[in-house]
Amino acid sequence: DAGVIQSPRHEVTEMGQEVTLRCKPISGHNSLFWYRQTMMRGLELLIYFNNNVPIDDSGMPEDRFSAKMPNASFSTLKIQPSEPRDSAVYFCASSFFRGGQETQYFGPGTRLLVL
Amino acid sequence: RKEVEQDPGPFNVPEGATVAFNCTYSNSASQSFFWYRQDCRKEPKLLMSVYSSGNEDGRFTAQLNRASQYISLLIRDSKLSDSATYLCVVKINYGQNFVFGPGTRLSVLP
Numbered sequence: 001d002a003g004v005i006q007s008p009r010h011e012v013t014e015m016g017q018e019v020t021l022r023c024k025p026i027s028g029h030n031s032l033f034w035y036r037q038t039m040m041r042g043l044e045l046l047i048y049f050n051n052n053v054p055i056d057d058s059g060m061p062e063d064r065f066s067a068k069m070p071n072a073s074f075s076t077l078k079i080q081p082s083e084p085r086d087s088a089v090y091f092c093a094s095s096f097f098r099g100g101q102e103t104q105y106f107g108p109g110t111r112l113l114v115l
Numbered sequence: 116r117k118e119v120e121q122d123p124g125p126f127n128v129p130e131g132a133t134v135a136f137n138c139t140y141s142n143s144a145s146q147s148f149f150w151y152r153q154d155c156r157k158e159p160k161l162l163m164s165v166y167s168s169g170n171e172d173g174r175f176t177a178q179l180n181r182a183s184q185y186i187s188l189l190i191r192d193s194k195l196s197d198s199a200t201y202l203c204v205v206k207i208n209y210g211q212n213f214v215f216g217p218g219t220r221l222s223v224l225p
Contacts, residue, residue: 033212043159043202043215056212091158095213102147102206104213106158 004107018080025094035091119216138203147206
């Protein structure tokens with residue numbers, strides 16, 4: 001299995017620009033999570049989906065952030081307009097439920113730098 | 116009180132030492148428990164699930180104490196390659212989110 005795929009792996013942009021991060025979950029997984037990680041704040045959950053439906057977006061910082069999951073194999077996280085404080089590593093993760101246990105796997109992350 | 120708390124460390128131990136990490140969680144309804152490992156500039160990776168009866172995987176032993184809402188991870192005969200941040204993770208139920216602790220940083224020294 002290819003694992004969770006994220007693109008781009010690195011993104012450098014200027015303040016005010018739109019940024020779109022992409023994620024392909026592991027096939028057969030039915031939950032998808034977007035996290036942000038910084039040295040100061042650690043790993044923060046931004047939003048998660050079950051069966052393509054957003055369940056909890058309370059972690060989304062503000063209206064500049066939006067996430068979609070149009071189908072089971074693709075999700076996007078968009079920041080518009082971007083700000084320097086958005087600089088972080090953004091992880092996508094997916095999970096499946098089997099044998100009474102749910103297991104979550106992370107993608108390699110997108111390193112975002114907003115200048 | 117944070118949902119999942121861990122001693123941030125760092126723990127600096129010599130090779131071959133035994134080291135233990137603790138984690139406490141606040142929600143008594145939590146059902147699933149995990150330890151993840153995160154190397155510098157990498158994504159978190161599942162190290163092991165934690166079962167009620169405790170479980171072992173090679174040099175790693177995980178314990179769960181539901182009454183005290185406490186999880187532990189024991190690493191025996193530590194290797195240089197064990198140097199990483201160890202994240203305690205708790206989940207209440209299927210369909211709900213995974214709650215990550217802040218992590219404990221381990222450095223195994225030669």
